[in-house]
Amino acid sequence: MTATIIDGKTIAAELRGKVAFEVAQLKREHGVTPGLAVVLVGQNAASEVYVRSKSKAVVEAGMTPSDHKLPETVSEAELLALIDKLNKNKAVSGILVQLPLPPQIDPQKVIAAIDPAKDVDGFHPVNVGRLSLGLPALVPCTPSGCIMLAKMVWPSLAGLDALVIGRSNIVGKPVAQLLLAENATVTVAHSKTKDLPALARRADLLIAAIGKAELVRGDWVKPGAIVIDVGINRVAGDGGKSRIVGDVAFDEAVKVAGAITPVPGGVGPMTIACLMLNTLRAACAQNGVKAPRL
Ligand SMILES: Nc1nc(=O)c2c([nH]1)NC[C@@H]1CN(c3ccc(C(=O)N[C@@H](CCC(=O)O)C(=O)O)cc3)C=[N+]21
Numbered sequence: 395m396t397a398t399i400i401d402g403k404t405i406a407a408e409l410r411g412k413v414a415f416e417v418a419q420l421k422r423e424h425g426v427t428p429g430l431a432v433v434l435v436g437q438n439a440a441s442e443v444y445v446r447s448k449s450k451a452v453v454e455a456g457m458t459p460s461d462h463k464l465p466e467t468v469s470e471a472e473l474l475a476l477i478d479k480l481n482k483n484k485a486v487s488g489i490l491v492q493l494p495l496p497p498q499i500d501p502q503k504v505i506a507a508i509d510p511a512k513d514v515d516g517f518h519p520v521n522v523g524r525l526s527l528g529l530p531a532l533v534p535c536t537p538s539g540c541i542m543l544a545k546m547v548w549p550s551l552a553g554l555d556a557l558v559i560g561r562s563n564i565v566g567k568p569v570a571q572l573l574l575a576e577n578a579t580v581t582v583a584h585s586k587t588k589d590l591p592a593l594a595r596r597a598d599l600l601i602a603a604i605g606k607a608e609l610v611r612g613d614w615v616k617p618g619a620i621v622i623d624v625g626i627n628r629v630a631g632d633g634g635k636s637r638i639v640g641d642v643a644f645d646e647a648v649k650v651a652g653a654i655t656p657v658p659g660g661v662g663p664m665t666i667a668c669l670m671l672n673t674l675r676a677a678c679a680q681n682g683v684k685a686p687r688l
Contacts, residue, residue: 395649396648396649397621397647397648397649397650397651397652397653397654398547398652398653398654399648399653399654399655399656400543400546400547400622400653400654400655400656400660401659402539402543402655402656402659402660402661402662402663402664403659403663405542405543405546405663405664405667406539406663406664406666406667407663407667409542409664409667409668409670409671409688410451410454410455410666410667410670412688413455413667413670413671413674413688414454414455414456416674416686416688417455417456417457417674418456420674420677420678420683421456424681424683426677426678426681426683427456427457427458427485427677428457428458428487428488428673428674428676428677429457429458429459429460429485429486429487429488429673429677430448430452430457430458430459430460430486430487430488430489430490430514430669430673431460431461431462431480431483431486431488431489431490432445432448432449432459432460432461432462432490432492433462433464433473433476433477433480433489433490433491433492434461434462434463434464434492435464435465435466435468435473435491435492435495435496435499436464436465436466436496437466440628441492444492445461445492447666448490448666448669449461451666451667451669451670452670452673455670455673455674457487457670457673457674457677458485460486462476462480464476466496467496467498468496468499469498469499470498470499470500470503470504473491473495473499473504474503474504474507477489477491477504477507477508478507480512481507481508481509481512484680486512487512487514487673487676487677487680488512488513488514488669488672488673488676488677489508489509489512489513489514490514490515490669491504491505491508491515493564505517505518505519506518506519510532511532511676511679511680512676512680513532514532514535514669514672514673514676515532515534515535515669515672516531516532516533516534516535516568516672517534517563517564518532521533522563522568525568525571525572526571528575532672532675532676533568533572533668533672534564534565534568535664535665535666535668535669535672536564536565536569536603536624536661536664536665536668537565537568537569537571537572538572538664538668538671539661539664539665539667539668540565540569540572540601540622540624540661540664541569541572541573541576542664542668543622543655543660543661543664544599544601544620544622547620547652547653548599548620548653550576551573551576551577551578551599552576552577552578553577553578553579554578554579554598554599555578555579555581555596555597555598555599556573556578556579556580556581556597556598556599556600556601557581557582557583557593557594557596557597557599557600557601558570558573558580558581558582558583558601558603559583559584559590559594559600559601559602559603559604559609559610559641560582560583560584560601560602560603560604560605560624560641561582561584562603565603565624566582566584566603567582569601569603570582573599573601578599581593581597584604585604590614591611591613591614594610594614594615594616595613595614595615595616596616597616597619598616598618598619598620599619599620599622600614600615600616600619600620600621600622601622601624602621602622602623602624602625602640602641602642603624603625603641604625604641605625605627605641606625606627606641607625607627607629607639607640607641608627608639608640608641608642608643608644609641609642610623610641610642610643610647611643611646611647612643612645612646612647612649612650613646613650614647615647615650615651616650617650617651617652618651618652619650619651619652620651620652620653620654621642621647621651621653621654621655622654622655622660622661623640623641623642623644623654623655623656623657623660623661624640624641624661625639625640625641625642625657626638626640626657626658626662627639627640627641638657638658639657640655640656640657640660642654642657644656644657671688674686
């Protein structure tokens with residue numbers, strides 16, 4: 395038996411299509427066009443690729459992009475001044491400051507400066523707190539995408555033994571909160587966890603978000619489990635070219651799992667689609683419009 399491959403690319407395209415439909419309606423009925431501001435500090439080839447694909451998705455969804463490129467040497471004060479301007483700009487529904495930031499800038503200070511209502515990354519302490527309290531919040535995009543992909547193959551996660559490998563503020567912790575909200579039984583593993591392979595073999599749902607290329611081997615996977623691979627690791631490929639692999643050894647895991655996401659074409663595209671959804675939701679909330687159920 396070989397696993398169902400969860401096609402994140404197609405599922406993300408469908409979600410972006412639904413967002414575009416709702417954006418058109420929001421414009422028609424309320425005269426509101428959502429806008430997303432993306433702030434990129436410095437020149438990082440990978441970050442520039444992400445920022446470009448975000449802007450493209452924003453335009454395709456009928457929303458207004460505004461890209462802000464700041465030099466690597468920009469001061470924290472200058473970045474905070476830009477955020478203040480974006481917070482006050484009514485045409486800007488969502489603000490995303492691309493991470494990581496250069497060392498002279500404290501990312502927590504920057505995140506805390508974003509208006510929580512415009513925090514489409516869901517990284518502001520207000521949104522983090524609201525998520526953990528089970529209150530409506532802007533939820534981080536990659537974690538939302540993981541849950542949506544898992545539910546495509548297993549609509550109720552209630553009672554599943556879920557293992558999250560990785561405890562970052564960006565993925566591990568928020569995805570654990572979302573899994574709890576889905577009534578899964580959640581374990582969060584990390585670099586100090588004892589006997590990770592044995593723990594992994596007990597998981598009905600395994601979410602790998604540690605950023606270590608192909609750490610999760612085929613024999614770590616419980617037969618029939620759902621495997622969601624958040625990793626994006628660039629490794630040396632054939633002929634001196636680099637290629638992208640996940641945190642899961644796909645070729646091994648696909649033989650054991652019930653369903654698995656590929657890299658690329660899994661969680662990554664869902665991250666962008668969920669960012670579009672968050673921007674739409676933020677625009678609705680800022681304009682007193684009931685957000686669509688998507
Ligand atoms: N404030 C902030 N928010 C973020 O959400 C954020 C960030 N900073 N910093 C960088 C990471 C990375 N990230 C990705 C988004 C989409 C893909 C994506 O679409 N990947 C495709 C293509 C991969 C490729 O070919 O490069 C895929 O997996 O199929 C990947 C990675 C968002 N991030």
